[in-house]
Each structure stands twice: as structure tokens, then as C-alpha cells.
Amino acid sequence: MAYRYFRDKEFEAASSIFNELYQTTQSRTYYTYYITCLLKLENYSEAEKSVKKEIRKHPDDRLFQIELGYIYKESGDADKANKQYNKTIYNIIPNKREYISVANALRAKREFELAIKTYKKGRLALKENHLFHFEIANIYLYQRNFKLMVDEYMMALSVSPEKLQQIQSQLQSTLSQDINSDLDQILKTNLISQVQSNKNNLVYKELLLWYYTQKKQFELAFSLAQSIDLLKNNGGEKLIQLAKTSSNNKDYITAQKCYEVVIQGNNLKLYGIAQIGNLENKHLYLEAKPDTQLKDWETLYQDYATYFDNLKNINQSIYTLIRFTHLSAFKLNKIDKAKAQLKTALENRNIRSGDKANIKLELANINLLENKKWDAILLYSQIETGNKNNPIGYEAKLQKAKVSYYLGEFDWAKAQLDVLKGSTSKLIANDALDLSQLIADNTTLDSTYSAMKYFAKADFLIFQNKTDSAKIMLNDFFEAFPGHSLSDEVHYRLYEIDNSKHLYTEAIKELGIIIKEHPYENLAAKSLFKQALLLELQNRIKESDANYKKIIIDYPESIYSVKAREKYARIRNKITN
Numbered sequence: 001m002a003y004r005y006f007r008d009k010e011f012e013a014a015s016s017i018f019n020e021l022y023q024t025t026q027s028r029t030y031y032t033y034y035i036t037c038l039l040k041l042e043n044y045s046e047a048e049k050s051v052k053k054e055i056r057k058h059p060d061d062r063l064f065q066i067e068l069g070y071i072y073k074e075s076g077d078a079d080k081a082n083k084q085y086n087k088t089i090y091n092i093i094p095n096k097r098e099y100i101s102v103a104n105a106l107r108a109k110r111e112f113e114l115a116i117k118t119y120k121k122g123r124l125a126l127k128e129n130h131l132f133h134f135e136i137a138n139i140y141l142y143q144r145n146f147k148l149m150v151d152e153y154m155m156a157l158s159v160s161p162e163k164l165q166q167i168q169s170q171l172q173s174t175l176s177q178d179i180n181s182d183l184d185q186i187l188k189t190n191l192i193s194q195v196q197s198n199k200n201n202l203v204y205k206e207l208l209l210w211y212y213t214q215k216k217q218f219e220l221a222f223s224l225a226q227s228i229d230l231l232k233n234n235g236g237e238k239l240i241q242l243a244k245t246s247s248n249n250k251d252y253i254t255a256q257k258c259y260e261v262v263i264q265g266n267n268l269k270l271y272g273i274a275q276i277g278n279l280e281n282k283h284l285y286l287e288a289k290p291d292t293q294l295k296d297w298e299t300l301y302q303d304y305a306t307y308f309d310n311l312k313n314i315n316q317s318i319y320t321l322i323r324f325t326h327l328s329a330f331k332l333n334k335i336d337k338a339k340a341q342l343k344t345a346l347e348n349r350n351i352r353s354g355d356k357a358n359i360k361l362e363l364a365n366i367n368l369l370e371n372k373k374w375d376a377i378l379l380y381s382q383i384e385t386g387n388k389n390n391p392i393g394y395e396a397k398l399q400k401a402k403v404s405y406y407l408g409e410f411d412w413a414k415a416q417l418d419v420l421k422g423s424t425s426k427l428i429a430n431d432a433l434d435l436s437q438l439i440a441d442n443t444t445l446d447s448t449y450s451a452m453k454y455f456a457k458a459d460f461l462i463f464q465n466k467t468d469s470a471k472i473m474l475n476d477f478f479e480a481f482p483g484h485s486l487s488d489e490v491h492y493r494l495y496e497i498d499n500s501k502h503l504y505t506e507a508i509k510e511l512g513i514i515i516k517e518h519p520y521e522n523l524a525a526k527s528l529f530k531q532a533l534l535l536e537l538q539n540r541i542k543e544s545d546a547n548y549k550k551i552i553i554d555y556p557e558s559i560y561s562v563k564a565r566e567k568y569a570r571i572r573n574k575i576t577n
Contacts (some may be wrong), residue, residue, distance in 0.1 A: 017029075018030050096122065163226075240262060274322050276319075279324075291502065325341050408449060495514075
């Protein structure tokens with residue numbers, strides 16, 4: 001009842017009930033509501049009288065004393081309020097809990113400077129310089145006084161370096177909300193100053209390294225990581241961490257520098273990790289590079305071969321073996337060599353069952369590459385049977401369904417795909433959903449499935465890296481099946497082929513056809529987004545900006561709408577600045 005009166009701003013009725021409740025229960029919550037009601041009614045004298053009575057009853061309870069200061073301030077007597085607050089702070093018994101209690105009460109009354117004063121007085125009185133840095137920093141954060149906030153964190157690190165991760169977590173949260181980048185330069189400048197002034201204190205270097213990593217300034221982070229590793233004599237742990245982060249963020253050059261330093265150091269613990277990481281990083285780099293040539297893949301093949309020639313324990317590098325054999329078969333057409341390596345690995349008794357399943361999966365994929373569909377299905381089925389209800393089993397089931405799709409067995413393929421929609425793996429579930437939807441949308445009105453079979457054959461050619469043949473088939477589709485519902489999908493496949501060959505002008509053109517001629521199809525928003533990315537790549541910023549804006553306005557329910565908003569805001573910000 002009291003809360004309802006309070007919510008309805010019937011403070012007279014509410015105050016009476018809250019007072020009765022407090023007298024009965026001595027609950028501080030009820031008392032706070034009671035005083036708030038009196039202040040809302042501007043009954044300052046009654047509020048003062050009530051609080052003074054509680055102070056006489058509880059002389060050591062500083063919270064009532066803070067409440068009295070607040071009443072003075074609300075009544076308009078700021079001087080009296082400040083005297084009361086300062087008197088309370090001065091009389092605190094030197095006890096950590098007391099200082100926290102009073103400071104929290106002052107924060108609740110929005111007396112932030114006095115709360116900071118309380119914490120600092122407590123730090124001096126208790127002679128513990130490490131106390132209250134986070135509490136004070138949080139107040140400065142609330143006030144958006146980033147300079148003083150960072151100062152507190154730096155002081156905290158100077159006395160408690162073990163707080164590094166906690167401070168990183170706080171700063172990460174603040175940086176993510178720092179829309180105007182007010183904190184950015186302050187933090188960077190302070191950290192550089194601390195590193196230069198405290199050359200033997202590693203914690204500041206570690207925080208600056210973390211900062212550069214957060215800002216994706218990996219080249220700057222490289223020298224710091226190298227310096228920390230040398231001072232710690234840990235063989236390159238920081239460089240390995242930085243290499244992985246750099247590679248994940250597509251800075252393959254910095255990642256390679258990191259791995260090579262560790263490899264040259266020849267640390268027994270990290271040498272193998274660095275070798276594997278370096279091979280994977282080179283692989284990703286070649287996949288992303290616009291002008292990758294066949295000779296580049298041949299060079300990487302030799303790097304892989306050298307690594308495996310010197311490897312003593314294959315068990316440590318199953319993923320790398322699979323990457324190597326995939327490169328051999330799909331990029332360089334060294335199919336027999338790839339299959340022989342996989343089969344040799346399968347014969348190794350020390351290989352774990354999970355790794356064997358992954359090896360079999362790659363072997364099945366290579367069989368499919370060779371057009372040995374039934375051999376591939378047999379292996380996929382074995383993997384699925386032996387790995388029910390786990391990701392590798394789901395992946396095998398998905399691949400088996402794709403083979404049925406390539407064979408034109410659409411009803412069977414869709415039945416398998418519909419089961420996989422509930423997979424615990426989001427990626428597999430999404431792939432299954434997309435292919436199932438493609439089949440459902442384009443077979444309903446075609447009882448012979450002729451267009452869908454034609455399209456599936458082209459898809460299989462793309463899987464086999466026979467993209468030139470696939471492109472011919474796809475371009476002929478429009479003449480063979482004019483106006484078919486698959487037309488937008490055909491243009492999208494043509495875009496994917498052109499994009500993979502870095503033929504960006506042609507890729508943009510294919511997406512443009514989808515946007516113009518199929519604006520109501522599922523691919524429209526996706527095509528707008530993909531085209532915008534390519535336009536950005538060509539520095540056609542105004543055109544990409546228009547695409548993002550169109551997605552936001554015309555396709556607000558699309559999964560690309562959120563991404564488009566982020567991109568649009570970023571471009572707008574660049575144009576404004």
C-alpha cells in the first residue's frame with residue numbers, strides 16, 4: 001500500500017505508513033522512503049527532527065548523519081549540509097567497512113567529490129595505498145573524467161600489478177561505450193608515459209600491449225610483445241598470443257613476423273606451436289590476397305611438406321595435415337598424394353578417434369572432388385554412424401545431404417537437411433536451413449526438377465573448383481530457363497565465382513542485377529550488403545553508403561540491417577570528420 005501511494009505521489013499517506021513500518025521492523029529501506037516522502041512534502045523540520053532522533057539512538061551510525069546533511073541540502077542550506085557531511089567524514093572510525101559505507105551513502109546522494117574525499121581519507125588513515133582505487137575510478141567514470149579515472153588505474157597497478165586483468169576488463173567496457181573517443185587518447189598518452197618512466201615495470205607494458213591489441217594496432221603491439229617476452233624470458237608467449245589475434249583480424253603480415261621470431265628463438269615449448277600457426281597464417285593470407293598465384297600455393301605446399309618431413313609425432317598436427325591435404329587436392333590437384341597422406345594417418349594406431357573422423361571427412365571430400373560420389377557417401381555414413389549427436393557427425397550428415405542434392409535427389413536431401421536445422425552447431429544448422437530453403441523455394445512449381453538439377457550440377461562444378469565450366473553453365477541457365485525463380489540464385493553464384501577470382505567489377509554487376517530485378521527475394525538485402533563491401537574496397541564510399549542506407553530503410557527485418565547500421569554510422573562519421 002505504501003509503495004502504491006509513493007508511486008502515485010500521495011506522499012502524505014505514504015509517509016505515515018512507511019514510518020509505522022520502520023518503527024515495527026527497523027528496516028532501513030522503509031526509513032529511507034519515509035524521509036524521502038517528507039522531503040517531497042518539503043517538511044524539512046519533521047525530517048530533521050526524525051533523523052536527529054535516530055542519531056541520538058544510533059550515534060555510531062554514520063548513515064543517519066549523512067541523511068541529516070542531505071536534508072540540510074534539500075532545504076537549501078548548502079553550507080550547513082557541507083559542514084554536516086565533513087563532520088561525518090572526519091569522525092569515521094578507522095575501519096575499511098566504515099569508509100566504504102559512508103562513501104557509498106554519499107554517492108547515493110550524488111555527493112561524488114565528498115565520496116572521493118572519504119575514500120582518500122580512508123586510504124591515508126588505514127595506511128594502505130592500494131585501497132579504493134577502483135571505487136574512486138568508478139566515480140570518475142560516472143563523471144566522465146577519464147583523465148583522473150586512468151590516473152587511479154595507473155596508481156592501482158603500481159601497488160597491485162595482479163589487478164591487471166580487472167583493469168583491462170573495466171577499460172574494455174568503457175572503451176566500447178566511448179562513442180566520441182574521449183578516453184582513447186588519454187589512455188594511450190598515459191600508458192606511453194608510464195612505460196617510458198617505469199622501464200622495469202612490465203605491467204604498464206602489458207597494459208599498453210593490450211591497448212594496441214584492442215585498437216587493432218598490431219604493428220605497434222609487435223615490438224612491445226617482443227620486449228615483454230625478452231624481459232620475462234618466456235620464449236615468446238606474448239608473440240604467439242599476438243600472432244593469433246593479428247591473424248584472426250586479417251593482419252597476416254604482423255602475425256607472420258611474430259611467428260618467425262618465435263621459430264628463430266627455437267624455444268622447445270613454443271617452436272611447434274609457432275610452426276603450425278605460421279603455416280595456417282600463410283594459408284589464410286593466400287586465401288585473402290587478391291592476386292594470389294598458383295606459384296604462391298606451390299610455395300606454401302613446399303613449406304607444409306618440409307614441416308611434415310621433420311615431424312616426429314603426427315598426432316600433434318592433425319588439423320594442419322588436413323589443411324595440407326586440402327591444399328594439395330583442391331588447389332594443386334595433387335589428389336593421389338593427398339589421399340595417400342590421409343590414409344597413412346588413418347593407419348596410425350595412436351591417432352585419436354575424433355581426429356580419425358576428421359581425417360575421414362577430408363578423405364570423403366576429396367573422393368567427392370574426384371566425382372566418386374558413392375565412395376564419399378560411404379565415408380560420410382561411417383562418420384555419421386560413429387559420431388551421433390556431435391559436430392563431426394552433423395558435418396558428415398550435412399555433406400551427405402549435399403551429395404544427394406548434387407545427384408538431384410532433392411526430396412531425400414531436404415529430409416536430411418530438415419533434421420539438421422536443429423543441430424547444436426549454428427553454422428551447420430544455418431547451412432542446412434539455407435540449402436533446404438533453396439530446394440523448397442525452387443522445386444514446388446517444377447515437377448521434373450529440371451532447372452534445379454541443372455543448377456545443382458553447376459554447384460557441384462563450383463565445389464570441384466571447375467569454376468570456368470560452372471560459369472558457362474550458369475550463364476546458359478537464363479536461356480534454358482527464362483524467368484525461373486532460381487535466376488537470383490544464379491546471379492549470386494556468378495558473383496561468388498567472380499569474387500573468388502577477384503573480378504570485382506563483374507561481381508558488383510552480378511549483385512546489381514539481383515538488387516534491381518529481384519528486390520523482393522531473400523537475396524536482395526544480402527546482395528546490397530555484399531555489393532557495399534566491394535564498393536568500399538574500390539573506395540566508392542558514397543555508393544556503398546547508399547547501399548547501407550537502403551538496407552536500413554527497405555529491409556529493416558533483415559539480418560544485415562544491424563551490420564548495415566554499424567557500417568553506415570562509421571562511414572557517416574568519416575565523412576563528417
